[in-house]
Amino acid sequence: MGSPDGHWQWTNVRATPVFTPAGLVSKWVGMAIDISAQKQTELDLHESEATYRTLVDTMDEGFCIIEVLFDSAGKPYDYRFLEINPAFEKQTGLTDAVGKTIRQFIPNFEEHWFERYGQIALTGVPARFEDFAVELGRYYEVYAFRVGEPEQRRVAVLFNDILDRIIARQKQEETQRQVLAFFEQSPVGIAILSGPELIFTMVNPFYLELVGRTYDQLIGEPLLDALPELQGQGFDQLLLDVMTTGQPFTNREVAVDLIRSQQLETVYVDLAFQPQYDIDRTILGIMVIATDVTQQVRARQSVEASEARLRSIIATAPAAMGLFVGRDLVVELPNQAFIDIVGKGPDIVGKPLRAIMPELENQTLLQILDEVYTSGKMFQSFGIQVNIERNGVMAHNYYNITYTPLLDDQGQTYAILDIAIDVTESIRARQKIEEAESALRGAVELAQLGTWELDVATRQVTYSDRIKSWLGVSQDEIKLNLLYNPIHEDDRQRVEASIQAAFEPGSPGLYNEEYRLVEHRTGHVRIIHAQGRVYYDDQGRPLKMMGTAQDVTQQRQLQLALEQQVQQRTEELATANEELAAANEELQTTNEDIASINEQLHSLVHDLKRSNDNLQQFAYIASHDLQEPLRKVQAFSSLLQHQYGERLGADGLDYLERMQTAGERMSALIRDLLAYSRVSTRQQTYNVISLSHILEKVLQTLEYQIQQTQAQFDIEPLPMLKGDASQLGQLFQNLLSNALKFSRKDETGVMVPPRIQIRATRVPASAIPAWAKPISMAENFHQICVIDQGIGFDNKYQERIFQLFQRLHGKSDYAGTGIGLAICQRVAENHGGTITADSQPGQGATFCVYLPA
Structure with missing residues (x-):
């Protein structure tokens, strides 16, 4: 009902009807009580409950009111849900739980929860805690407090699922543990210095090992107090600069003097100084990272010292030495002896061997070097001939060579050490x-x-x-x-x-x-x-x-026979005239000369066992001391034959003819041996000469033989080359003399006029037969062939006929000493060439001379 001031009032009215005798209500008798205040309280309570319910139902945290159940002994054993909000159902998965106990959902629920809630219900002291509900599989942050009267034993529980936060925190803690483990186990030294005093706040074991200190000696101590040996080395100033400027500092292979094991020693480290910041970017300290590289530095220093020693050894070695680096054989560290051998000047370092010595392409050394590089095995050779072009001139020298492969840590070849010793003089002397x-x-x-x-x-x-x-x-x-x-x-x-x-x-x-x-x-x-x-x-x-x-049996028998005959004839002619007496005296002189010849021959054979100088002395003796007595023997035997032939008888004349024949043969042998000796020992005089001009002179010398044999010549133009004119003249004279001498006869026995061809061409070295390889390593040769149509020879003797005293025909058939072709071969070899022969019996012979082009 309304009040005079316009406010509503709440009244509680009670009325009782009054009935008439007839049973009709005549009036109502009652009373009215003002209950406005009570009603307002009820309205306020309903509004508060609505606000509470709205808050509880919309909050993110789980909320419930439970009644803790105690047994007769006063021990909590279960609790009943009196009220729950939606967040509770969502976080626990328990629905329709009001009026039910937790054991109805989880019979084996953890006992410690009953004890916690029972304590709060009894004491009224609220509690906050975190725990993991095993049966629910969740981690909760819980706040619980008592509500209602103590005897009601009710507890309001406000909780939140913090499993994700716990997992994140665990991950963070794990990360921190890993960082700390990395810090502790890091293979590099790590320390953290704080403040301008550079106080050690953290160090790892590797840093302690590096500086030779213990944990207690460093933590909490300033840098220079803990490591006084660093005083004056500048590291404290570098650290302060980093702390002041915020600019990191790094340097490699820094030498640091440290006291380790009570001794001052120098170690080498890679250093890094990194500033450490607070949240507001204030520099709190510096992280020092030090990597010990002492072994690497000392190993490198050792290698550098070894390389320096190697360079010194190579530079001062009396032998030629150099390195060929890599598969391309790049020349490094050549000493002066090596540079002199190469003959291309000092500017050869850093260039491939093939580029500076292209003349090696046709020789075996490059292939040998490649095999050494591939196999990693050393190669040695003694007295190997190497052809090297120096200043445009090809030199043919001999060397003792050693190729030693140099291996890296993996056992792979990275270079070859070349050692070469010039033994040309000793080889040529040999x-x-x-x-x-x-x-x-x-x-x-x-x-x-x-x-x-x-x-x-x-x-x-x-x-x-x-x-x-x-x-x-x-x-x-x-x-x-x-x-x-x-x-x-x-x-x-x-x-x-x-x-x-x-x-x-x-x-x-x-x-x-x-x-x-x-x-x-x-x-x-x-x-x-x-x-x-x-x-x-x-x-x-x-x-x-x-x-x-x-x-000397034959000589002594001949001497004895001559002595007997002379004695006999001397007795028979004792009364002859003075001329015959003089002849007898000459004969005696002849006998003495023969004895002298024998003694000279014995002495000559003894002297021939000496060196090449004795061989030249033999040549001199052969040209003077031997020829003169032979001429006397021939002259006096001819005189005896013509003036006293009738008195000597048939046997005496036969002896004299044998003496003359032997003397002529001996004289021819001495002349040919002298020619061979001169060719073998005389120093050649090389000039640019015309072979056509030399051949013209040889034909003039053989003019008589050519006329006698009616020989015909077919001659091609011959080349110009460097050589000794005298020796080449001997070569062609011997070849043409043989071609004229060994002419064949026709079926009637008449000598067929020789037809001789002389051909000249230019051929590569590969065209020369393998058994007659020349001394020179030239790529091309002049081939001059003398071709006849004479008696020829069996080709199995094509190598043997160039040896000394080799004859394929009897002395009675063809005159000669067996030295002429040996002279030809010696002349060809003196000029760096060779000579070959090819024939078949009765089909003529072809002699080819090869001289370097």
Whole structure:
């Protein structure tokens, strides 16, 4: 109802009807009570409850009011849900829970929750806690407080699911643990310095190991107090600069002097100073990161020192040394000797070997180097010929070469060390010695000498094949006590005494005896002239005796026969006239000359065992001392034949004819041997010459033979080249003389006029037969061929015919000494070339000379 002031009032009215006797209501009797205040309270309460419900139903946190249930012993054992909000149902998954207990949903619910809620219900003390509800699989942040009267034992629970936050926090904590573990386990030294005092706040074990300190010695200490040895090294100032400017500092291989194990030592580190900021970008400190690179630096320093030593060794080595780096063989570190050998000047460093020495392309060295680089195996060769072009001139020298592969840490070749020693002089000296020995062997064979050697230590004697044939034995060595058995018993004691005398102290060590040798199987007796010399060691003790032996049986028999005949004729002509007496005196002189010739021949054979100088001396003797006595023998034998032939008789004339024939043959041999010796030992004089001009002179020299044989020539133009005109003239004269001499006959036995062709062309080195490879390494050669239509020869002798004293025909059929073609070969070799022969019996012969173009 309304009030006078316009406000509504709430009244509680009670009325009782009053009935008439007739039972009708006559009036109402009642009372009215003002309940406005009570009604307002109710309205306020409803409004508060509506606000509460709206708040509870819309909040994100789970909310519930529970009644804690206690047993008779006063222990909480369950709780009943009195009120829940939607967030509770969503977070717990429990729906339609009002009026139900938690055990109805989860029979084995965790007991500690009952204890917590029971304590709050009894004490009224609110609580806040976090826990993981295992049965619900969630992590909750809970705030609980008692509501209602204490005896109601009700608890309001406000909770929120913080599982995601917990997981995030766990991840953050795990990250922090990992960072800390990284910090602790990092293989580099890490320290954090704070404030301008540079106080150590954190260090990891590697940093402690690096600076040689313990954790307690660093943490909380200023830098220079903890590490006083850093004073004056500038690191404190660098750190302060970083803290002031905020600019990081990095440097590599910084030398730091540190006291470690109570000793000051220098270590090398890669340093990094990184500023550390607060939230407001204020610099709080500096992170120091130090990587110990001492071993790497010292290893590099060791390598650099090794390289420096290698450079020094290479630079000062007496041998030529250099490095070939990489598969392209780039030249590095060549010393002066190497530069001199290459002959291309000092500007060869950093260039491939092929580029600076293209002349090696056609030689084997580049292939050998490639094999060394691939296989990693060392290569050595002694006395290998290398052709190197220096200042436009090709040099043909000999070297001892060593190629050593250099390997990296993985065992792979990265370079080759080349060591080369020039042995050209020793090789050529050896070649000359071999040539001299070859010539000496030829002279020994020419003189039909045998060689022998007596070893003092073993007391054994070694014989050549010729002496073994004289003795009739096959073994190479004979004991000294058996040496004298084949000697004639009348000469044996004298020979033994002569050998012993040669070994006596103070003796000149020479042995020279002539004795008779008896072949034990046939009893054949030979007269042997033996000579020897004793050789001593450094202490003057005799090592061996070496010597030669010559069968002089025929000479002694001839000498004896001549002496007997001269004696006989001398007795018969004792009463002849003075002219005959004078002739007899001349004959005596002849005998003396023959004896002199024998002595000179023996001396010559002995001298031929010496070096090349003795070979030249032999040539001189052959041209003077031998020719003159031979001319006397020939002259006096001719005089005897013409003036006293009738008195000498048929046998005497036969002897004289044999003497003249032997003398002429001996003279021809000496001339040819002299020519061969001159070709072998004389220094060549090279000039640019015309082979056509040389051939023209040779044809003039052979003009008489050409006319006698009616020879015809077909000659092509010959080239110009560098050579010795005299030697090349000898070469062509011998070839043309052979072509004229070995002419064939027709079916009637008449000599067919020779037809000789001379052809010239230019050919590559590969066209030369393999068995006749030239000395020169030139790529091209002049080929000059002399082709005849004579008797030819069997091709199996095509190499043998160039050897000394090799004859394919009897002396009675074709004159000659077997030296001419040997001279041709020697001349070709002197010019860096070679000579070949090709033929078939009866089909003529072709001799081709190859001279470098």
